Amino acid sequence: MQNNLLMDIGEVFSNLWNSMGLSQIHWQNLVMLAISLVLMFLAIVKKFEPMLLLPIAFGMFLINLPGAERILWGTYPEGLPEAEHTYEAVEEGSRGLLWYLYFGVDKVIYPPLIFLGIGAMTDFGPLIANPKSMLIGAGAQLGIFIALFGAVLLGFTGAEAAAIAIIGGADGPTAIYVAKMLAENLVPTIAIAAYSYMALIPAIQKPVMRLLTTKKERAIRMKPLRQVSKIEKIIFPLAVTLVVGLLLPDAIPLLGMLMLGNLFRESGVVERLSSQAQNGLINTVTIFLGISVGCKAKGEIFLSTQTLGILAIGIIAFYLGTIGGLLVAKLMCKLTKGKINPLIGSAGVSAVPMAARISEDVGRETDPQNHLLMHAMGPNVAGVIGSALAAGVLLACFG
Numbered sequence: 001m002q003n004n005l006l007m008d009i010g011e012v013f014s015n016l017w018n019s020m021g022l023s024q025i026h027w028q029n030l031v032m033l034a035i036s037l038v039l040m041f042l043a044i045v046k047k048f049e050p051m052l053l054l055p056i057a058f059g060m061f062l063i064n065l066p067g068a069e070r071i072l073w074g075t076y077p078e079g080l081p082e083a084e085h086t087y088e089a090v091e092e093g094s095r096g097l098l099w100y101l102y103f104g105v106d107k108v109i110y111p112p113l114i115f116l117g118i119g120a121m122t123d124f125g126p127l128i129a130n131p132k133s134m135l136i137g138a139g140a141q142l143g144i145f146i147a148l149f150g151a152v153l154l155g156f157t158g159a160e161a162a163a164i165a166i167i168g169g170a171d172g173p174t175a176i177y178v179a180k181m182l183a184e185n186l187v188p189t190i191a192i193a194a195y196s197y198m199a200l201i202p203a204i205q206k207p208v209m210r211l212l213t214t215k216k217e218r219a220i221r222m223k224p225l226r227q228v229s230k231i232e233k234i235i236f237p238l239a240v241t242l243v244v245g246l247l248l249p250d251a252i253p254l255l256g257m258l259m260l261g262n263l264f265r266e267s268g269v270v271e272r273l274s275s276q277a278q279n280g281l282i283n284t285v286t287i288f289l290g291i292s293v294g295c296k297a298k299g300e301i302f303l304s305t306q307t308l309g310i311l312a313i314g315i316i317a318f319y320l321g322t323i324g325g326l327l328v329a330k331l332m333c334k335l336t337k338g339k340i341n342p343l344i345g346s347a348g349v350s351a352v353p354m355a356a357r358i359s360e361d362v363g364r365e366t367d368p369q370n371h372l373l374m375h376a377m378g379p380n381v382a383g384v385i386g387s388a389l390a391a392g393v394l395l396a397c398f399g
Contacts, residue, residue, distance in 0.1 A: 025066040028299025032064040035293075037298030042200070049354060052172070053199035055287050056192070059294020063098065069298065072098045085182075098295045101288050105187065106182050110289045111173030112257040117282025118384065119237070119261025120274045122352060128232050129225040133344075135328055137382025141390050142324030143168030147317035148394075154309065159183050162394040164310050167194045168317025169387030170201070171350035172289075177254060178391045184396055188296030189307045193314040195293050198351045202358055204315070205322050205346050209362050212326045213342045217333060218366040220341040222375045233266040244389065250399065251392025258384065284346035321349045325379060347376035350387040356380040 039057035043050040063069055074090035087106045092100055103108040120270050127133050144165045149163035163183040166175050167190060175194035181185045197204060210218075237259035264274040301307060329345025343363050347355040359376035 012178060015172050019096070025317035026299065028303055029064050029066050031303060032060060032297060032299040036297075038062040038066065038198070039199075041158040048202060049199040051286060052290060055290025056195055056199070056294040058323065059098070059291035060192075061294075062291075063295040063298055068095070069328055070096075072096045073295065074099050084117070086186060096168065098291065102292045102295065104285070104288055105191070105292045106180070108177055108253075110285050110292070111177040112253050112329050113285045114173040114282060114289065115254050115257040115388075116261040117277050117285070118352060119258040119263075120261065120265045121282070122265075122384075123377065124236055124266075124381055125228040125233060126225055126374050127381040128236055128297055129230045130375070130378045132332065134382045135332070135379030136325050136345050136348040136379035137384075137386040138346070138348075139385050140321045140325035140326030140350075141169060141386050142377070143317035143319065143321030144387075144390050144394075146320050147313050150316070151313050153343060155312070159398045162398045163190055164313050165317055166190075166387070166391060167197065167310075167314035167395065169350045169383070169390060170194070170198055170318055170321060170322045170355065171387040172198055172293075173388050174254060174350065174391045176289075176293075178302065178394060181395055186310065188293075188301060188333075189310045190314070191293045191318075192297050192302070195290070197315060197318050198354065201351050201354050202361075204318060205355065206362055207342060208319060208322050209326065209346050209358070212323065215366055217330070218363055219340050219370065220333070220338055221367070221370050222339065222344075222372065224343055225374060225378075230266065230268070234263065237262045237266070238277075240385065244392070248389060248392040248396065250395040251388050254391065255388040258388065318349070322346050325349060325383070329379070341372055341375070344376040344379050345374055347380040348383045350380075350383040352380045352384050355383070 017365060031214050039053055039060070041056060042048040043053035062072055073375045074094040074096050076085050076089050077091060080089060087099075087102065097183045104113075145166050148161050148165035156164060159182040163175075163179040163186055166178045169175070172191065173196040176187065176191050179190040183190075241252070241256055241259045244255050261274075261277050264270050264277055325348030326342055326345035328348070329340060329342040333340045341363060343359045344356075346362075347359045349355050356373055356376035356379075360371065360373040363370045363372040
């Protein structure tokens with residue numbers, strides 16, 4: 001009897017040890033935990049877009065705690081090959097909190113809702129006042145299409161290459177949307193890359209902006225934009241939705257929600273809907289989306305050759321997008337004999353309003369009295385529209 005008791009106690013302690021994270025720790029967990037802490041440092045101390053980076057980093061931190069995946073995400077049927085560990089394959093009775101939060105990513109619910117909030121938050125007036133900004137937004141899509149060919153040359157299929165290339169648009173919701181439609185197996189990596197680079201946009205863009213512009217160009221002061229009427233602001237989202245819907249319906253789920261949010265804002269008759277879209281709704285979806293993206297950054301997936309290759313292509317695409325916008329703005333500066341500050345070109349990527357704020361910051365480094373924010377918002381809004389259109393083109397070609 002005493003031996004049986006000792007065996008029972010031994011089994012209890014064995015079960016306790018096996019349930020502890022310490023018994024399941026792996027070097028990949030340690031590396032990913034370290035990476036998540038670095039990202040949290042950048043979010044909290046350096047204030048690198050903390051609204052995005054902090055929930056992503058914490059989701060990454062949670063899922064890489066040894067043993068936490070089984071509780072927070074769920075388990076797969078015993079013997080199921082690693083390649084078949086999909087969202088749907090998680091056993092129903094084991095599904096955890098993060099599995100349910102990820103539903104909005106898996107079913108592509110979060111991206112259009114984010115676009116709805118962005119539309120409600122954003123004043124399209126600068127773009128309407130200066131339609132030439134569309135050229136900068138178009139130029140900033142350069143990174144997407146160069147990255148597309150680069151990914152094909154590296155051995156990815158056309159659909160996979162298109163999903164990877166969209167990272168260059170600097171638009172997390174669009175990246176998730178396209179990846180889900182074209183290369184579902186790459187959604188976690190592409191989402192992490194897109195959102196991480198968006199959050200790190202100050203560190204990525206500023207050196208390129210200083211390198212490609214002269215001090216004289218950075219000091220250019222632009223004339224105030226003309227006043228845009230209310231009727232123009234109401235017609236614009238309707239006209240864009242109509243034209244894009246007729247020519248490129250694949251872009252409508254994202255662009256339509258963007259324009260609906262803006263119509264809420266500009267109509268002046270649905271203040272509560274507009275307020276909810278640009279505050280409660282987008283903040284809630286951002287939390288869910290950030291944690292969902294971060295929780296897919298598991299060590300065994302993230303620390304693979306394929307993932308590192310995608311991250312490399314993504315950041316090159318991001319740089320090329322920034323360069324494309326800057327070069328178009330420099331050309332416009334030359335053609336207008338110095339009336340356009342080339343710094344607004346970097347805002348042609350879709351990260352709104354982050355990229356526009358970077359244009360303002362770099363401009364004020366040269367001239368503290370120079371205010372470029374509203375001028376940069378035109379290309380920035382054009383970049384949002386441009387990335388959605390680029391997504392529609394890629395979906396139409398490879399979907």
